[in-house]
Amino acid sequence: MTPPRTQQIPVVVLAGFLGSGKTTLLNHLLRNRAGTRIGVVVNDFGAIEIDAMTVSGQVGSTVSLGNGCLCCAVDASELDTFLETLTRPSARLDVIVIEASGLAEPQELVRMLLASDNPHILYGGLVEVVDAAEFEATRQRHPELDRHLAVADLVVLNKTDRVGEEERERLRATVAGLSGPAAVISAVHGRIDPELLFDPALRPDDGEMAGQLSFEDLLRGDDHDAHEGCDDHEGCDGHGHGGPGGGHDGHLHAAYESVEFTSDVPLDPRRFMAFLDSRPEGLYRIKGFVDFGAGDRDNTYALHAVGRFLRFVPRPWARGERRLTQLVMIGAGTDAEALRRGLTACRAEEPAPGDAAEDPAVIERAMWGVLRYVPRNEDADEAPEVPGEQREAAAEV
Numbered sequence: 001m002t003p004p005r006t007q008q009i010p011v012v013v014l015a016g017f018l019g020s021g022k023t024t025l026l027n028h029l030l031r032n033r034a035g036t037r038i039g040v041v042v043n044d045f046g047a048i049e050i051d052a053m054t055v056s057g058q059v060g061s062t063v064s065l066g067n068g069c070l071c072c073a074v075d076a077s078e079l080d081t082f083l084e085t086l087t088r089p090s091a092r093l094d095v096i097v098i099e100a101s102g103l104a105e106p107q108e109l110v111r112m113l114l115a116s117d118n119p120h121i122l123y124g125g126l127v128e129v130v131d132a133a134e135f136e137a138t139r140q141r142h143p144e145l146d147r148h149l150a151v152a153d154l155v156v157l158n159k160t161d162r163v164g165e166e167e168r169e170r171l172r173a174t175v176a177g178l179s180g181p182a183a184v185i186s187a188v189h190g191r192i193d194p195e196l197l198f199d200p201a202l203r204p205d206d207g208e209m210a211g212q213l214s215f216e217d218l219l220r221g222d223d224h225d226a227h228e229g230c231d232d233h234e235g236c237d238g239h240g241h242g243g244p245g246g247g248h249d250g251h252l253h254a255a256y257e258s259v260e261f262t263s264d265v266p267l268d269p270r271r272f273m274a275f276l277d278s279r280p281e282g283l284y285r286i287k288g289f290v291d292f293g294a295g296d297r298d299n300t301y302a303l304h305a306v307g308r309f310l311r312f313v314p315r316p317w318a319r320g321e322r323r324l325t326q327l328v329m330i331g332a333g334t335d336a337e338a339l340r341r342g343l344t345a346c347r348a349e350e351p352a353p354g355d356a357a358e359d360p361a362v363i364e365r366a367m368w369g370v371l372r373y374v375p376r377n378e379d380a381d382e383a384p385e386v387p388g389e390q391r392e393a394a395a396e397v
């Protein structure tokens with residue numbers, strides 16, 4: 001008798017440099033999944049799991065790998081455990097998407113998947129998201145990004161609303177030159193056809209996983225030697241990676257570190273904007289949620305800074321939600337203590353008993369500095385998720 005065929009669930013890796021738009025694309029897929037059940041594995045680089053909070057999955061289908069770069073998990077056992085959970089028949093998932101941290105080495109993730117002995121998964125391809133507006137500058141700083149494009153199966157040239165048509169076409173040609181046979185798709189806010197990911201046969205470059213590397217190809221890859229430094233997993237937790245001379249030389253995250261800041265005292269909008277205006281050059285990415293207290297009692301503000309680009313997206317506080325500011329800052333050569341001190345100085349302490357409270361008109365004016373960075377409706381993402389709900393979903397797995 002023939003044994004029943006094991007159903008294999010495709011696992012797609014979603015990669016791309018810090019702030020390129022991975023979470024935005026993932027949320028687009030989740031909102032437009034048309035009945036497809038998508039399992040999500042999120043790999044945050046910082047200790048506060050901002051990405052996990054902003055992914056809107058089905059309850060019970062999102063897991064967070066938390067703090068650190070997944071690409072350096074030597075035994076990959078945590079990933080295997082999550083994949084095992086997500087591939088259980090009771091989860092009824094059709095596809096699993098792994099959102100890599102913005103500093104992960106996608107080749108390593110692909111290797112881990114190909115090496116996994118989980119019989120229920122099937123490697124479903126590598127999607128590399130590129131920030132059209134930042135591409136040239138990022139590539140200059142990190143020439144190694146070229147090799148990420150070289151192993152992609154599908155490249156999404158995102159944020160094309162931030163460049164002109166001519167520039168977009170020029171970038172497309174450059175990216176296509178680097179990514180070989182992979183399809184290159186232009187997008188705004190990651191709005192791509194979900195079928196490009198869920199059914200590889202429908203790819204414009206005519207399917208059959210064209211351009212996808214085999215396990216052997218990956219093992220032959222140039223950066224394999226660099227990965228050998230990962231045998232020492234010490235310190236590979238997203239903090240204090242020791243700068244560019246460390247054991248993960250070939251890896252992007254070797255040069256970066258993340259700094260977290262949490263406050264239950266609201267931030268003063270004027271002071272906080274001054275902090276952002278004077279942020280150091282090396283601080284490439286800031287993300288999280290800000291409570292402006294009296295500046296806006298009704299909303300929490302999702303904050304995204306990518307390079308010099310800045311945006312706030314307000315969303316109403318959920319009932320009973322704890323009013324916190326939670327920020328993750330990712331940069332190279334930044335002074336963690338100075339950043340924390342700078343943010344602590346932004347806290348809007350309540351007036352001492354007997355002192356006059358600040359004039360509401362003054363506070364309102366101070367909020368203008370923030371509101372300038374709230375996108376107009378037509379280019380806004382859909383409202384960010386409520387963090388509390390997301391944590392519940394993650395915890396259920």
Ligand SMILES: Nc1nc2c(ncn2[C@@H]2O[C@H](COP(=O)(O)OP(=O)(O)OP(=O)(O)O)[C@@H](O)[C@H]2O)c(=O)[nH]1
Nearest residue numbers: 017018019020021022023024102158159188189304
């Ligand atoms: N203008 C514009 N902004 C975009 C687009 N796509 C994403 N963004 C914004 O870019 C910022 C970063 O997007 P994310 O989706 O969080 O990026 P990410 O790659 O997940 O970021 P990391 O996890 O930190 O690496 C957010 O403010 C998004 O709203 C786009 O096509 N155009």
